[in-house]
Amino acid sequence: MTNFRSRTRRWLFAAAACALLIPAGCNRPASEAAAGEAPASQPSAARAESPGNAILRNAAEPFEALTEQAFAAPWPEADRLIADGRSAAARARGILPDPAADMLDARLAAIAAARQAQDRPGLALAAVETYRHLVQAQDGATAQVPIPISLLDYAGFRYDALAQAPNVDWAAMDQAARFAGDQWRAIQPSIASPSLRGVMPQSIGAMSAAVRQRDVPFARSAAATELALVDLLEEHAAAQQRGAGR
Numbered sequence: 001m002t003n004f005r006s007r008t009r010r011w012l013f014a015a016a017a018c019a020l021l022i023p024a025g026c027n028r029p030a031s032e033a034a035a036g037e038a039p040a041s042q043p044s045a046a047r048a049e050s051p052g053n054a055i056l057r058n059a060a061e062p063f064e065a066l067t068e069q070a071f072a073a074p075w076p077e078a079d080r081l082i083a084d085g086r087s088a089a090a091r092a093r094g095i096l097p098d099p100a101a102d103m104l105d106a107r108l109a110a111i112a113a114a115r116q117a118q119d120r121p122g123l124a125l126a127a128v129e130t131y132r133h134l135v136q137a138q139d140g141a142t143a144q145v146p147i148p149i150s151l152l153d154y155a156g157f158r159y160d161a162l163a164q165a166p167n168v169d170w171a172a173m174d175q176a177a178r179f180a181g182d183q184w185r186a187i188q189p190s191i192a193s194p195s196l197r198g199v200m201p202q203s204i205g206a207m208s209a210a211v212r213q214r215d216v217p218f219a220r221s222a223a224a225t226e227l228a229l230v231d232l233l234e235e236h237a238a239a240q241q242r243g244a245g246r
Contacts, residue, residue: 049144052095057144059085059092060134063127066111067157070124071164078123082115085130092134100137107133124161128154145234148187152230155180159207160223163216170211173219177207180226193236196229203229 049057062085069081089108093101107130114122135150143150159176162169181204191197203226210219 048142050139050142053138053142053144055095056092056134056138059088060131060150062088063131063134064153064157066127067124067131067161070127070161071120075118078115082111085111085127089130089134092137096137100133103133104130121161121165124164125158128157128161131157144238146187146190146237148183149230149233149237151183152180152187152233153227155183156207156223156227156230160220160227163219163223168214168216170214174208174211177204177211180204180207187233190240191233191236192240196233196236200226200229200233 062081066078066081066085070078073081086108089104093104096104107126110126111123111130114120114126132151132154135147135154138147140147155176159173159180162173162176181201184200184204188197188200203222206222207219207226210216210222
């Protein structure tokens with residue numbers, strides 16, 4: 001879930017990662033796999049998105065955009081993204097149970113506080129936590145994008161935001177990389193592409209290696225690659241669902 005310009009940039013990172021790490025190519029459809037490359041599993045049954053999930057997914061998207069642009073967008077543009085997020089969150093709040101709705105209010109308050117302080121790292125982190133909250137509120141059985149894939153997006157954005165803070169919190173970045181690994185292990189059995197199954201663990205491993213080396217440029221490059229590969233995972237999962245619905 002991202003805008004066209006950002007998706008294009010992330011696809012370029014993914015293409016570079018595939019060329020360097022997996023010569024076969026990451027986004028080759030499973031039906032075109034070379035001889036001997038058996039899919040990891042059969043596609044899951046096609047699922048129709050519930051109305052509630054559609055509201056939550058659409059509400060999460062502005063917060064993903066805000067996270068991605070928090071460090072570079074002029075403040076008027078950031079304010080527009082914040083306003084878009086608040087409008088979308090208002091629609092989502094109506095379908096959330098009280099504890100989750102209260103937590104959403106707290107997330108929005110953290111965004112407002114970061115904006116008031118002109119704290120760009122704080123804004124990015126508050127936005128990505130709001131994104132996670134809305135993603136995890138979905139019904140996993142009918143989520144259009146499998147929740148672990150969306151949480152891989154969350155992990156990459158959180159890791160990258162932490163890497164851009166004036167005082168880098170390496171322990172929190174390590175936690176984000178470990179969280180990404182957990183999400184990948186949850187979704188990996190359902191991913192039919194041998195190439196993606198090869199390159200995703202390497203990209204997450206690079207995030208962990210950058211933490212061990214305390215290397216910010218390496219960390220940001222690793223995060224960019226992981227986020228780009230998440231886009232490919234989203235496309236791959238969607239293609240598997242289309243195939244299952246035929």
